Amino acid sequence: MADIEQVNSPNTAPDVRGREADEPRASLIARFDTPLKLDAGVELAPVQIAYNTYGTLNADRSNAVLVCHALTGDHHAASDNPVTGKGGWWETLIGPGKPIDTDRYFIISSNVLGSCMGTTGPASTNPATGQPWGLSFPVITIRDMVRAQAMLLDHLGIDTLFAVVGGSMGGMQVLQWASSYPERVFAALPIACATRHSAQNIAFHEVGRQAIMADPDWRGGRYLLDGSNPRRGLAVARMGAHITYLSDAALHRKFGRKYQDRATPTFSFDADFQVESYLRHQGSSFVERFDANSYLYLTRAMDYFDLAADCGGVLANAFKDTPTRFCVISFTSDWLFPTPDSRATVHALNAGGARVSFAEIVTDKGHDAFLLDEPELFAIVRGFLEGAGKARGLAAAQPREAR
Amino acid sequence: MLSRLKRDLTMADVARGAGGSRIDLLVVSTMVEPGSRVLDVGCGDGELLRLLTDTREADGRGIELSREGVNECVAKGLAVIQGDADTDLADYPDDAFDYVILSQTLQATRNPRAVLEHMLRIGRHAIVSFPNFGHWKIRLKLLFEGQMPQTDNLPYAWWESPNIHFCTIKDFQSLCLVTGAKIRRAVALDPWGRPLQLNAPWWFWNLFGEQAVFLLSRKD
Numbered sequence: 001m002a003d004i005e006q007v008n009s010p011n012t013a014p015d016v017r018g019r020e021a022d023e024p025r026a027s028l029i030a031r032f033d034t035p036l037k038l039d040a041g042v043e044l045a046p047v048q049i050a051y052n053t054y055g056t057l058n059a060d061r062s063n064a065v066l067v068c069h070a071l072t073g074d075h076h077a078a079s080d081n082p083v084t085g086k087g088g089w090w091e092t093l094i095g096p097g098k099p100i101d102t103d104r105y106f107i108i109s110s111n112v113l114g115s116c117m118g119t120t121g122p123a124s125t126n127p128a129t130g131q132p133w134g135l136s137f138p139v140i141t142i143r144d145m146v147r148a149q150a151m152l153l154d155h156l157g158i159d160t161l162f163a164v165v166g167g168s169m170g171g172m173q174v175l176q177w178a179s180s181y182p183e184r185v186f187a188a189l190p191i192a193c194a195t196r197h198s199a200q201n202i203a204f205h206e207v208g209r210q211a212i213m214a215d216p217d218w219r220g221g222r223y224l225l226d227g228s229n230p231r232r233g234l235a236v237a238r239m240g241a242h243i244t245y246l247s248d249a250a251l252h253r254k255f256g257r258k259y260q261d262r263a264t265p266t267f268s269f270d271a272d273f274q275v276e277s278y279l280r281h282q283g284s285s286f287v288e289r290f291d292a293n294s295y296l297y298l299t300r301a302m303d304y305f306d307l308a309a310d311c312g313g314v315l316a317n318a319f320k321d322t323p324t325r326f327c328v329i330s331f332t333s334d335w336l337f338p339t340p341d342s343r344a345t346v347h348a349l350n351a352g353g354a355r356v357s358f359a360e361i362v363t364d365k366g367h368d369a370f371l372l373d374e375p376e377l378f379a380i381v382r383g384f385l386e387g388a389g390k391a392r393g394l395a396a397a398q399p400r401e402a403r
Numbered sequence: 404m405l406s407r408l409k410r411d412l413t414m415a416d417v418a419r420g421a422g423g424s425r426i427d428l429l430v431v432s433t434m435v436e437p438g439s440r441v442l443d444v445g446c447g448d449g450e451l452l453r454l455l456t457d458t459r460e461a462d463g464r465g466i467e468l469s470r471e472g473v474n475e476c477v478a479k480g481l482a483v484i485q486g487d488a489d490t491d492l493a494d495y496p497d498d499a500f501d502y503v504i505l506s507q508t509l510q511a512t513r514n515p516r517a518v519l520e521h522m523l524r525i526g527r528h529a530i531v532s533f534p535n536f537g538h539w540k541i542r543l544k545l546l547f548e549g550q551m552p553q554t555d556n557l558p559y560a561w562w563e564s565p566n567i568h569f570c571t572i573k574d575f576q577s578l579c580l581v582t583g584a585k586i587r588r589a590v591a592l593d594p595w596g597r598p599l600q601l602n603a604p605w606w607f608w609n610l611f612g613e614q615a616v617f618l619l620s621r622k623d
Contacts, residue, residue: 327477328484346484347494355462357477358484360470379478387480 021132021291022125024050024111024118025082027075030155036113036148039141039304046127049152050118051075051110054094055102057158063394064158065100065385066149067109068166068173070371071241071298072290074117077109078102083117083289092373099382104394105162112173113148114140114298116291123224123291134293135221142169142305146176150184160184162392163385167191167370168337169298172305175345178326179307179318187388189381191329191370194341195315195348196306201336204244205299208237212292221293234292235283242282247333247366251275308348315344319352325391326356327384329370329377336367357384424454426596427532427614431506434530434588434618435459439501442466442526444488444518445508449476452483464500466491489513492521500526507614509533509575510566519582523621529584532616535591537571537609556594556613572609579619588618 027050035043052075057064067077067090078094080087094100094107111119114137122137153161164177164185171193178188197205212218215233219226243251255275259265262272271277311317326349330342339360349356361376363369370377390396424432428451435441437459443452446465449472455461465483467473476483484491488505489512503526505518510533512518522529534556544552551561559566570578572591579586591599591612599612608615 325482347491350484350494350499351496353496353499355464355482356484357473357482358486359474359477360485361474362470376474380474383478383480390480 020083021116021118021121021123022048026079027052027111027118029118030152032151032155034151036144036151038138038144038147040138040144042138044120044138047113047120047148047151048118048124049110049113049120049148051108051152052077052079053109054078054107055105057106058394061158062160062162062392063105064153064156064161065105065107065163065165066153066161066177067094067100067107068149068164068170068177069109069112070166070168070170071302072238072286072295073170074115075109075111075119076117078107084285089371092371093378093381099378099385100165101382101385104389105385108152108156108158110149110152112145112169112298114145114294114301116294119148121291122221122293122297132224134224137293137297139300139304140297141301142172142176143180143310145301146173146180149173149177150181153184160186162394163187163189163388165189165191165381166193168193168367169302171337172302175307175318176305178322178324179311182319182322182324185324186392187385188324188326189329189384190326190342190345191377192331192334192337192342192367193345194337195308195318195345197302197304198341201244202303204241204336205303208241209296209299211236211240212296215292218292221296223292229287230292231284231287234287234290234295235280237295238286238290239279239283242279244336245366245368247335247364249333249364250366253364254278315348316351319349319354322349322352322354324354325388326354327380328356328358329380330358330360331365331367331369331374332360332362333364334367334369425450427592427616428454428506430590430592430598430616431504431530431532432459434528434616435461435502437461440464440499442495442500442503444492444503444505444522445511446476446481446483447472449479449481449483451504451506452476452481453479456481488518492518492525495521495525497524498527502526502528502530504530506530506532507534510568510570512568515568515570516578516582519578519584519619523582523584523619527620528587529619530616531575531619532614533570533575534566534614535572535609535612536569537573538613539610542610572612572615573605575615575617576605579617583622584619585622586617587620590616592616 030049032047035045036047076088077090078088096103111117114121116123122133126133164174166174171190174188174190178185212233215230217228218230258274260274260277265272307318308315328342330339346358441461441463443465446467452463455463466486473485503522541552591608592614594613
């Protein structure tokens with residue numbers, strides 16, 4: 001059982017975080033000297049992108065699938081994460097014979113711009129100063145992340161993606177991809193996301209950011225230089241956010257009002273309840289792997305996301321006459337990106353004349369359902385990709401027994 | 404309830420043509436030009452969409468109210484969204500499809516006229532199939548039993564029936580008249596799914612057709 005006090009003990013040296021940002025382990029790395037033009041009106045150079053690939057690119061280069069990760073995710077989608085020592089975050093979906101089949105598709109998973117796992121972000125060293133970027137890193141957007149991914153694909157010589165797949169912030173990238181580069185995306189699978197971040201979601205993010213900035217160890221964003229870490233602030237931000245990823249029903253099912261290792265309440269502010277202990281653990285394990293400034297930048301990027309605003313206020317214009325085929329998926333108990341958000345996306349796609357499927361999956365697991373064992377999600381992702389693969393002329397999946 | 408999963412056509416379900424497809428769906432499919440863009444409203448488990456894709460090389464999309472139906476279709480690789488004919492057709496642009504199909508669903512919509520008008524706005528053609536409430540069996544039940552008819556095909560008690568807007572073949576012709584729809588083709592099917600004689604008069608169809616399929620277009 002972890003608690004906030006334990007969280008504060010510095011058992012991860014700040015330079016370790018910086019090292020993962022500059023020299024990520026178990027990763028492929030692409031470096032670009034050509035400046036990346038950002039929405040903020042500035043240019044960023046040089047840019048480093050950490051990524052992993054799974055499967056084999058076919059001779060036509062027509063079977064590439066880009067997997068986009070969520071806010072605190074990384075490029076270790078289907079391979080062991082060197083930071084946590086755990087398996088990839090989407091091993092439920094990606095692998096041989098799995099819905100995103102590594103026997104059929106060439107899967108690219110890259111760390112987003114602004115993150116701290118190996119792609120340039122505030123924890124990376126700014127070569128001009130030899131110091132971490134910190135708050136001198138420009139504010140980035142979802143579109144900037146997608147621009148960086150497009151740069152990576154150019155580097156890999158992949159013109160058109162067979163599919164772009166992602167949940168939550170990853171889903172936003174999928175929608176941005178389809179809007180920015182429709183001719184480069186054959187099929188798009190945005191899961192548990194929206195075409196714009198809602199006021200409520202911006203509000204939640206602001207609470208998280210304020211928690212980080214209120215931590216004296218944040219030191220105006222210069223904590224990496226000072227050898228400190230705003231652990232308490234970042235842990236509180238994560239605890240708050242984590243609640244939004246679950247659902248009342250899931251929390252009730254998992255914890256109810258059960259006490260943690262005790263029969264009666266202690267009449268103190270100790271973590272009496274299991275749910276408190278669980279959240280504290282979520283917070284403390286998060287600070288071991290994530291950079292506080294990255295959290296600020298990435299939540300900001302999500303807040304700024306509004307596809308309609310980029311298209312004269314008319315969402316349908318974002319997808320006008322798009323050649324991309326879409327499969328939009330939502331979950332009944334997701335209150336962070338509720339089904340009406342996905343429905344609005346579908347309406348805009350229909351109005352734009354897009355070929356779109358939309359499925360709502362019944363689950364009580366909340367927003368995080370896209371990362372969990374949801375057989376219906378797997379069946380739909382598999383079916384959609386197989387249908388699209390047929391239309392794309394990809395070889396059909398061979399039955400696994402036959403090989 | 405707008406779903407072909409719980410369809411009323413138990414007889415037609417039994418009556419299957421070549422390839423095991425439902426006869427009424429085969430009739431619908433013959434009305435679709437090959438290579439067309441098709442929207443199937445209330446597409447159920449996607450049987451018609453599959454048939455149109457396989458036999459007419461159609462670019463098919465579907466709308467289905469039931470979640471199970473939608474998820475089953477998407478998992479089969481069909482482009483289907485969860486939605487309601489009464490509310491969601493309004494979101495589609497004009498002339499988006501060559502054919503908009505409403506199969507065995509019209510009688511379950513809240514506003515059949517608006518639905519038909521939207522179909523003819525979204526598509527160049529509309530294909531509508533529906534159970535004929537003028538069939539002699541139904542007339543006799545009402546005449547002799549004095550109660551809302553319950554048949555093998557329409558098994559619901561009146562208070563739980565999803566079918567809130569029944570019509571006869573003649574009634575449907577009236578709807579075509581008021582909506583300005585032009586009848587291009589019409590077929591009436593007997594209880595075994597066999598088409599009635601083409602040259603039979605309308606009153607004969609209205610009496611002996613258990614269901615009807617209409618191909619409509621906008622008046623030019």
